[in-house]
Amino acid sequence: MPSSAKVNMADVARRAGVSMATASRALSDHPHVAPATRARVLAAAEHLSYVISPEASRLAGGTTGRVAVVVPHISRWFFASLLEGLEAVLRESDLDVLLYHVGDAADRSTFFQRLPARRKVDAVVVLGMPVAEPERERLGLMGVHIVAAGGQVESYPYVSVDDLAAGRQAMDHLLFLGHRRIGMIATADPGQPGWPAVRGRTRAYHEAHADAGIPVDERLIVEVPWGGAPGADAMAQLLGLRKPPTAVYAHSDEVALGAVRTLRRAGLRIPGDVSVVGIDDHPLADLTDLTTVAQPVREQGTLAGRMVLSLLSGEDITDGVTVPTRLVIRGSTGPPRP
Amino acid sequence: MPSSAKVNMADVARRAGVSMATASRALSDHPHVAPATRARVLAAAEHLSYVISPEASRLAGGTTGRVAVVVPHISRWFFASLLEGLEAVLRESDLDVLLYHVGDAADRSTFFQRLPARRKVDAVVVLGMPVAEPERERLGLMGVHIVAAGGQVESYPYVSVDDLAAGRQAMDHLLFLGHRRIGMIATADPGQPGWPAVRGRTRAYHEAHADAGIPVDERLIVEVPWGGAPGADAMAQLLGLRKPPTAVYAHSDEVALGAVRTLRRAGLRIPGDVSVVGIDDHPLADLTDLTTVAQPVREQGTLAGRMVLSLLSGEDITDGVTVPTRLVIRGSTGPPRP
DNA sequence: GTCCGAACTGGAAGCGCTTCCAAATTGATA
DNA sequence: TATCAATTTGGAAGCGCTTCCAGTTCGGAC
Secondary structure (H helix, E strand, C coil): CCCCCCCCHHHHHHHHEEEEEEHHHCCCCCCCCHHHHHHHHHHHHCCCCCCCCCHHHHCCCCCCCEEEECCCCCCCCHHHHHHHHHHHHHHCCCCEEEEEEECCCHHHHHHHHHCCCCCCCEEEEECCCCCCHHHHHHHHHHCCCCEEEEECCCCCCCCEEEEEHHHHHHHHHHHHHCCCCCEEECCCCCCCCCHHHHHHHHHHHHHHHHHHHCCCCHHHEEEEECCHHHHHHHHHHCCCCCCCCCEEEEEEHHHHHHHHHHHCCCCCCCCCCCCEEEECCCCHHCCCCCEEEEECCHHHHHHHHHHHHHHCCCCCCCCCEEECCCEEECCCCCCCCC | CCCCCCCCCCHHHHHCCCHHHHHHHHHCCCCCCCHHHHHHHHHHHHHHHCCCHHHHHHCCCCCCCEEEEEECCCHHHHHHHHHHHHHHHHHHHEEEEEEEEEEHHHHHHHHHHHHCCCCCCCEEEEEEECCCHHHHHHHCCCCCCCECCCCCCCCCCCCEEEEHHHHHHHHHHHHHCCCCEEEEECCCEEEEEECHHHHHHHHHHHHHHHHHCCCCCHEEEECCCCCHHHHHHHHHHHCCCCCCEEEEEEECCHHHHHHHHHHHCCCCCCCCCCCCEEECCCHHHHHHHEEEEEECHHHHHHHHHHHHHHCCCCCCCCCHHHHEEEECCCCCCCCCCC
């Protein structure tokens, strides 16, 4: 562990032949510093390869220059992509990202109870998870800006897709193809009760049926935890019905891919025997030829980042932003067998 | 943006009827504080819902309590999983994770040139990317501990798999099944020249051939960027040969899945006509029935986290840790058509 | 040639905490 | 009971910066 000689602003000031006050102003780009002086200070700093101490700077009155990002499942493509987009924007503005992973319910309550990011950030971004009232109250204690992304969270500025509309795109596609017995594999995340996306996507199933004048057969609805394996199990359950569906609408691509596996193993053809549609447009959806409803994930992170920037610069944002989704028809859907 | 009343240590000390010095000691768990006094201070802090100012604390002499994580591709399962494991360990010890994404070459040079994490962290973890000599030099300037994970990076303590061995597991499996014409889809990440994993996995191909006494047909080797689509292209190229391979060894599962798509679209059967093996054991490999070489990804992150903890507690770690890989035989490999 | 205000620059007071040093207290030993 | 060491506590000096408040400098208008 090499240790670089610690050089501080006083050294820079001395070398530039100015006072610390001036050095500070020059370095932080304040007005009322003669161009020549500023240049001299900057040169000195450069020469000494000086790096300002964020702690001292902050303590003396600045901001933290950090934003906390709270995310439930880092390793899932959806969340990681949101994060990637967000980080890019924030970094560009020299803001550091402090990562907080709150996977299960225990993590959640710990996080909101202890509020580990308190006093450490200028804003917090909540990625793809609902925030219940008591949690909102705790978050409020932090006294910083809050933005939600990847899921509409009322009472915070958010960026999200319209999950109801997305679900409808998938369902209407199936209905348009002529399917009348459509199964739904809904996801339930025990760590995130009440995730709005789930509600919207589920409602789409019902509304689509209502609009098409088709009664919903409750047996065609299966709710499982998120993931491929659960999706596979759900499909098996649907296949076990005396009258299996001719098409399946899954709440997410990973779940849909699980369903696909079960269908394949059962020797059924896709879409010949059963059509499958997912939501998200995971990169692997393209590879596996899965019809899905695409949502711009990275972009949602980007937009959230910009929101943070605006908020931090004093703008007063309160509204949410909804980005459009788009049906991507691939090879996993087709008309039902006549 | 609600603002919580700012209460500082002086308030706590006053309420507990002690000096700031004592309050500080009590709060940071120092010895030489009477149990009763400590309890009183803690109670006061609790009552005022006091949160220490990390900046002030740090400035006055502590550590930052932060570690920087540098990662090239957040949204890829492999990196996100490493990150997830790492974060869990660090968080448990109340260390915050500062995320730095360096995707392409430009990001890289910016990162190493500006060293944005300088003076902000106690350690930095480099995830799955090589560090060239000049970069290493820059990193050294930070004067903090450095750990590498998800790829063996000489001269830093690291945790990684043995890529050569992993590659051999895949290749030997294919050879054992009787394949003699084996294609390799190697990956090249332009943003990370010289990634050791690539070298090891490529070497495995050659050594396996040598050990089996089979000459390598260079036309069977295709190098493409990482990803499903490139993998698909590579497979198409291999199929275009007058004598296509009977099996394909891909450097990663995503790439392998791309190859699978091409094979499917070409109407070829897997493994009947062509066997495919990947590396990593991506969750979707299970779903798509892909034979692969599994590596414990999350665990590598975990181990790296523990290394950081040890280093931070003064231990003197210099050696790397290599975790084992394991061949997972699924449905995408079988004996060649006789 | 003098005077005035704008543009710069420096002095110094903190920001909220840690820790060295010394003072005070306590218990045990002689 | 007197004495000494060990334990607790408080005082105070910073840690490295920002910024208010004055003082200084300089050019141009009078």
